[in-house]
Amino acid sequence: MSRKVSGTPKASGAFRTIGEVSEATGLPQHVLRYWETRFPQLRPVTRAGNRRYYRPADVALVRRIDALLNAQGYTVRGVQQVLTQSAHSETGAGDGAPDIFAALRAIRDDLGRALTQDDDTA
Template sequence: MEPLEKSPDAFRTISEAADELDLPQHVLRFWETRFSQIKPLKRGGGRRYYRPDDVQLLRGIRYLLYDEGFTIKGVQKILKENGARHVITIGETGAIEPVVPVGGNGDNDVIEAPQLAAPDAQTQQSGKIDTYSRARLNEALHELLECKRILDKATEEPLN
């Protein structure tokens, strides 16, 4: 006898959510500590129940981390700038749609983008860079600067 399939509107236990997302349960628990938007209901004994939107948010986070190569900080930034609904949409569609470009000093100005790779038609026409691409470039720059700092520190220390 096959197990009954749950309604799409039904809550999921952590094991059901983990199976649906093809993730270990401990990853879901860890993500709760890193993404404040993940808030499963907790019942007696701390048992977690994920709403359908929770599972979709987890799917979007999983896509950004595993398929798109974002770091946790990068996904936190996307959640902060664009909200959970944006990441849920990413989880549903598997596609990251460009959002309103923002400038480097927090206002709504756009920044000019150097042509690093074959840009899409919209970028070719406007010469601007979308928030998603900008976040990825800023993340890469941050990681490169951290590598430089580590290398500089290593070369300053005398060899024994």
């Protein structure tokens, strides 16, 4: 059930529905729902009726997971390990308390590299 709302585009910091994320990334909605069960880092905000709203950081994480799985050939388990290791190594937190800003920087850096690679191949 998809409906389009005409008007001005959303601000870059706006929350996105699962349909909007699906359209922006080219990933089916069921894949996004599956990833939520496999990657604890991917937790969109849920509202009434279990509607999902993805924050900009969630969308960036979806893009990172997609790049690792589909472009770099990682398995789901491999991506889980990469995400866990990057959260621990970049935070320097031996106590298991992740630093959200370090994780976001890692996602931003990965996306920057991916976009640069796309520009080089175009």
